[in-house]
Amino acid sequence: MTESLSLENRTALPDGLAFLLPEYPRDVWDAHPNRGPWSEFWLQRHDMFRGFSVALSDACARLADRNIEAKAFHQWFVPRVNFFFGEIDTHHKVEEYHYFPALAKADAKMARGIELLEGDHRTIHDLLMAAHGSVVALDTAIRAKPEDIASAAPLAGDGLAALGGGLGCHLNDEEDLIIPLILDRSEPALGIR
Numbered sequence: 001m002t003e004s005l006s007l008e009n010r011t012a013l014p015d016g017l018a019f020l021l022p023e024y025p026r027d028v029w030d031a032h033p034n035r036g037p038w039s040e041f042w043l044q045r046h047d048m049f050r051g052f053s054v055a056l057s058d059a060c061a062r063l064a065d066r067n068i069e070a071k072a073f074h075q076w077f078v079p080r081v082n083f084f085f086g087e088i089d090t091h092h093k094v095e096e097y098h099y100f101p102a103l104a105k106a107d108a109k110m111a112r113g114i115e116l117l118e119g120d121h122r123t124i125h126d127l128l129m130a131a132h133g134s135v136v137a138l139d140t141a142i143r144a145k146p147e148d149i150a151s152a153a154p155l156a157g158d159g160l161a162a163l164g165g166g167l168g169c170h171l172n173d174e175e176d177l178i179i180p181l182i183l184d185r186s187e188p189a190l191g192i193r
């Protein structure tokens with residue numbers, strides 16, 4: 001995969017990669033009979049990640065602006081950010097071990113798209129580790145060094161926003177590559193459930 005197609009650099013999927021998207025544009029996805037339970041669950045997970053990403057970085061901005069008390073922030077934030085990080089990791093592992101191989105096998109034209117998505121996962125892992133580091137620093141500040149909260153909160157917000165930016169682009173492109181194939185072939189024919 002070329003550098004220009006990496007998650008940090010691309011602004012859109014290259015021509016031809018989402019080869020079934022013109023036939024199955026987003027506005028037909030909701031009502032299509034081949035949108036089965038797997039697609040439903042998978043798209044819901046993606047929306048959950050989008051929602052968590054915004055809520056967690058917004059919460060850091062509120063803490064940085066002193067619109068929320070540190071203890072209340074901490075109680076709300078810690079279980080959610082841990083859940084968010086853990087679920088991203090699990091979601092990517094399941095895609096890489098189960099679904100990407102099944103989808104790549106279904107059509108030779110999917111291989112390049114799957115390779116791009118796997119590269120995205122590596123980039124998102126790096127963004128997640130950086131966000132995790134800034135979140136740990138904020139946690140330490142709240143627990144033991146309250147004078148550091150003012151500097152740690154915006155850094156954690158920036159880390160989460162960077163993760164959310166990369167993740168958001170990946171989720172959109174992943175859906176544009178995979179949902180049209182599912183609508184074209186059906187979940188049972190692709191062996192996904």
Ligand SMILES: [Fe+2]
Nearest residue numbers: 092095117174
């Ligand atoms: Fe993914």
Ligand SMILES: [Fe+2]
Nearest residue numbers: 046091095174
């Ligand atoms: Fe995904």
